[in-house]
Amino acid sequence: MTFKPHGKHLVAGEWIATAQTFKNEPANGPAFDFCVGTVELVNKAAAAAEEAFWSYGYAPREERAAFLNTIADEIEVRGAAITEIGSAETGLPAARLEGERARTSGQLRLFASHIRKGEYLDRRHDVALPDRKPLPRPDIRLIQRPIGPVAVFGASNFPLAFSTMGGDTASALAAGCPVIVKGHSAHPGTGEIVAEAALAAVKAHGLHPGVFSLIQGGRRDVGTGLVTHPLIKAVGFTGSLVGGRALFDLCAGRPEPIPFFGELGSVNPMFLLHDAITARGEAIAKGWAGSLTMGAGQFCTNPGIAVILAEQASAFAEAAHAALSHVGSQAMLTDGIARAYRDGRDRITAGVGVRQILGSNCESRNATPNLFLVASRDWLGNHVLSQEVFGPLGLIVTVESLEEMIVVAKNFEGQLTATLHLDEGDTDFARKLMPILERKAGRILVNGYPTGVEVCDAMVHGGPYPASTNFGASSVGTMAIRRFLRPVSYQNIPERLMPSDLKSV
Numbered sequence: 001m002t003f004k005p006h007g008k009h010l011v012a013g014e015w016i017a018t019a020q021t022f023k024n025e026p027a028n029g030p031a032f033d034f035c036v037g038t039v040e041l042v043n044k045a046a047a048a049a050e051e052a053f054w055s056y057g058y059a060p061r062e063e064r065a066a067f068l069n070t071i072a073d074e075i076e077v078r079g080a081a082i083t084e085i086g087s088a089e090t091g092l093p094a095a096r097l098e099g100e101r102a103r104t105s106g107q108l109r110l111f112a113s114h115i116r117k118g119e120y121l122d123r124r125h126d127v128a129l130p131d132r133k134p135l136p137r138p139d140i141r142l143i144q145r146p147i148g149p150v151a152v153f154g155a156s157n158f159p160l161a162f163s164t165m166g167g168d169t170a171s172a173l174a175a176g177c178p179v180i181v182k183g184h185s186a187h188p189g190t191g192e193i194v195a196e197a198a199l200a201a202v203k204a205h206g207l208h209p210g211v212f213s214l215i216q217g218g219r220r221d222v223g224t225g226l227v228t229h230p231l232i233k234a235v236g237f238t239g240s241l242v243g244g245r246a247l248f249d250l251c252a253g254r255p256e257p258i259p260f261f262g263e264l265g266s267v268n269p270m271f272l273l274h275d276a277i278t279a280r281g282e283a284i285a286k287g288w289a290g291s292l293t294m295g296a297g298q299f300c301t302n303p304g305i306a307v308i309l310a311e312q313a314s315a316f317a318e319a320a321h322a323a324l325s326h327v328g329s330q331a332m333l334t335d336g337i338a339r340a341y342r343d344g345r346d347r348i349t350a351g352v353g354v355r356q357i358l359g360s361n362c363e364s365r366n367a368t369p370n371l372f373l374v375a376s377r378d379w380l381g382n383h384v385l386s387q388e389v390f391g392p393l394g395l396i397v398t399v400e401s402l403e404e405m406i407v408v409a410k411n412f413e414g415q416l417t418a419t420l421h422l423d424e425g426d427t428d429f430a431r432k433l434m435p436i437l438e439r440k441a442g443r444i445l446v447n448g449y450p451t452g453v454e455v456c457d458a459m460v461h462g463g464p465y466p467a468s469t470n471f472g473a474s475s476v477g478t479m480a481i482r483r484f485l486r487p488v489s490y491q492n493i494p495e496r497l498m499p500s501d502l503k504s505v
Helices: 039-056 061-077 079-090 094-117 167-175 188-204 220-228 241-252 274-297 310-325 335-349 376-380 402-410 424-440 478-484
Strands: 009-011 014-016 021-023 033-035 124-126 140-146 150-153 179-182 212-215 234-238 260-263 270-272 305-309 355-358 370-375 393-399 415-421 441-446 485-491
Touching: 009 039, 009 188, 033 188, 039 179, 039 212, 039 220, 061 079, 061 094, 061 167, 061 188, 079 094, 079 188, 094 167, 094 478, 150 167, 150 220, 167 179, 167 234, 167 478, 179 220, 188 212, 220 241, 234 241, 234 478, 241 260, 270 274, 274 305, 274 310, 274 393, 274 415, 274 424, 305 310, 305 402, 310 355, 310 370, 310 393, 335 370, 335 393, 370 376, 376 393, 376 402, 393 402, 402 424, 415 424, 424 441, 478 485
Parallel strands: 150 179, 150 234, 179 212, 234 260, 270 305, 270 415, 305 393, 370 393, 415 441
Antiparallel strands: 009 014, 009 212, 021 033, 124 140, 140 485, 355 370
C-alpha cells in the first residue's frame, strides 16, 4: 500500500491529533491508527462552523457553486488513493469505488448547477395593494434561507456517496450551511482523504475554515455531543434503525429541538403480479437474485421481500434458487455487519412456518445468499419477518389470492421503495395496489429493481417511518437541499436591505 493515513481530525482548517486512538479493520492490507474524537473537538468545530456561517451562509450562490465544483475536482485528483484505501477498508472492488467516486463528485456538481439556477429559493412576491378595502395589503416577499451549522454522520455502506462528502454534506453546503462530519469508523482512511480534498477547496476559495470539519469516530459521546450541541441546527444520518432512533430522540429532547433527517433502512417489497410471472417469472427471479446480492446485499434499497401468489411460488422459488446458487461468497463491509447478517438469518430461520429454500454457512466477514419462503398468515403473525436483514437474504411471502396480497401490502411499515412487476393484464389490480404503495413508500417502481438510486431532480430517497424519520425529505437528488433551508418572509423591506437573491422579484 502506498497511501498511509495520518489519522488526525480536521477541525477548522487544522489537522489535530488526540491522545486516544483506534485501529480500522480493513478487509485486506494493514490496519492503521486513527485518533478518537472528543467532545472538546466537537465544541471547537461547532464554534468555528457558527463563525463561518456569518460569511458562508450569506455568500453569493456563484461562490458556493464554485466551491462545490472545486471539491469535486480535488476528489478526482485523489482518485487513485481513494480507491486504494477504500478497497482495503471496505472490501469493495475497485470498480464499485470508482463508480461511487464518480457519483460523489457528480452530485457535488449537480448541486452547484442547481443553486446557480436559483429555483430552489422558491422566491415569491405579493405586491402591495394600498387601495384594497377594507384593509390595504403590504408588500410581502419570500425566499428560502440556510438554517446554520449541520452535523452529518458517515454511513457504513457507502464510504463516499453517503459519507464525508456525500449527499447530506453536499446538499447542506449548497444551501449555505457549514458541515461537521462524524466519520464512520469502518472507513476512516477514506474519509481522511476526502476531507483533504475539502480542505484544499476551502483554501483555494479563501473560505472561513470552519465551513467543513471531520471528526473521526471511536466513541459514542462524539455523536451525542454533536446532535445536542446548541449551535447545530439539523442532523443528517444514514444507518441502523436502533442508532438512528436514539439520535432522533436526542434531537427531539434538546431545549431547542432540531430536525433529524435519518434514513434508517427498508425491506423494499416487490409485488409479483399474475400475468407478469406467467410470462417471465424466470427472468424476474434472475433479476431479483442479481439485485438481492449486489454489493453483498448491503444497499438500503435491497429488495428483501417478494410477495407472490402461492400457485406461482414454487416455480419462482426454484428459479431464484438456481440464480442465487451461482453467487459466491462476498466480503461484507465490517465484521460487525457480517455478524448482524448471520443473526438476521438465524431470526428468519426460527420463524414459525418459514421454509429455507437456500441456506449457507457464512464465515468471518464473508456472506453468501440465503432464501426463505413463508405463507402470508405466518408472515402477518411475526413482525420479525418484516424487518430488514442487511445482506443478501431474500424472503418469498406467498398469498392465496389477490385480496390477500392487498392485506399484506397494507401491513408493511414505511419503505424507501416498493416495486410492482406487472403485464398489461395486471393493470386493474395494480390500480388497487397503487394508493397503498403511495402511502408506504417514497419511490414506486414498475418492472425494475430498486438497487441503484439515480441522483436527479425527481428522485425521492426517503419514506414513511421507519424508512426515514421525515417523510417529506429526500437524502438523494436536488430536493435534498430543502432539508437545510427555511422560508423567511420580508414585509415592506426596502430593496437595499433585502437578500440579493430577492431583489427585483
